[in-house]
Amino acid sequence: MTDSANVQSLVDELEAQATQEKADAETPEIGIIMGSDSDLDVMAGSETGRPGAYDVLTEELGFEEQTDYDDPPESRFTFETFVVSAHRTPGLMYTYAETAADRGLDVIIAGAGGKSADLPNMTASIAYPLPVIGVPVQEKSLPSVIGMPQGAPIVAVDAGKSFNAALSAVQILARQHDDLRERLVDYHEGLQDDVGTVSRDLHELGTPGFRSQQD
Numbered sequence: 001m002t003d004s005a006n007v008q009s010l011v012d013e014l015e016a017q018a019t020q021e022k023a024d025a026e027t028p029e030i031g032i033i034m035g036s037d038s039d040l041d042v043m044a045g046s047e048t049g050r051p052g053a054y055d056v057l058t059e060e061l062g063f064e065e066q067t068d069y070d071d072p073p074e075s076r077f078t079f080e081t082f083v084v085s086a087h088r089t090p091g092l093m094y095t096y097a098e099t100a101a102d103r104g105l106d107v108i109i110a111g112a113g114g115k116s117a118d119l120p121n122m123t124a125s126i127a128y129p130l131p132v133i134g135v136p137v138q139e140k141s142l143p144s145v146i147g148m149p150q151g152a153p154i155v156a157v158d159a160g161k162s163f164n165a166a167l168s169a170v171q172i173l174a175r176q177h178d179d180l181r182e183r184l185v186d187y188h189e190g191l192q193d194d195v196g197t198v199s200r201d202l203h204e205l206g207t208p209g210f211r212s213q214q215d
């Protein structure tokens, strides 16, 4: 199979899925797309570095990754992940964005790197009015992700912050799903607890004691 046949088979699958009219609970709520698999450590989170969208969705918010559109995992809330290059596979980008709502997605997280990071902004234009959260994979990608003309909106996070993009996506979903709202609140309370614990330790152990405890 040639590369273009590979891409065409993805396009065909997406288009076929868009006609299936599956129940909401069977389809992914969030679609995560990125310009290249070299973006994966930023978009999903790195095993050795900063956590990302995959980590917060699966470890903090109870989502599962759906890898087969026809065989959803047990979790009520799921996401899917694809590589979609705006410049190398514009047809796939167009189809992904255009079929997203019909395939049951409620929000897309789109990340790309380089100076011409066009995947988030083009996906936002095509998928409109579905919300798209853009992730500039690198600092230099920021202007091209957020620089949308008036009337063509995109929501975006700071460079590399796919973790926050996932939280924002779930905030959107939480308007309709109380259990997601509760999970977001629990997550936030956990953050507060952590700061409280660290603050008390630092204060009570004193700076040298706190430092030695960190070693």
Ligand code: RP5
Residues within 6 Å of the ligand: 034, 035, 036, 037, 038, 039, 085, 111, 112, 113, 114, 137
């Ligand atoms: C962008 O170019 C991608 O999003 C990636 O960040 C960058 C490099 O892509 P590869 O050369 O690794 O495929 O389009």
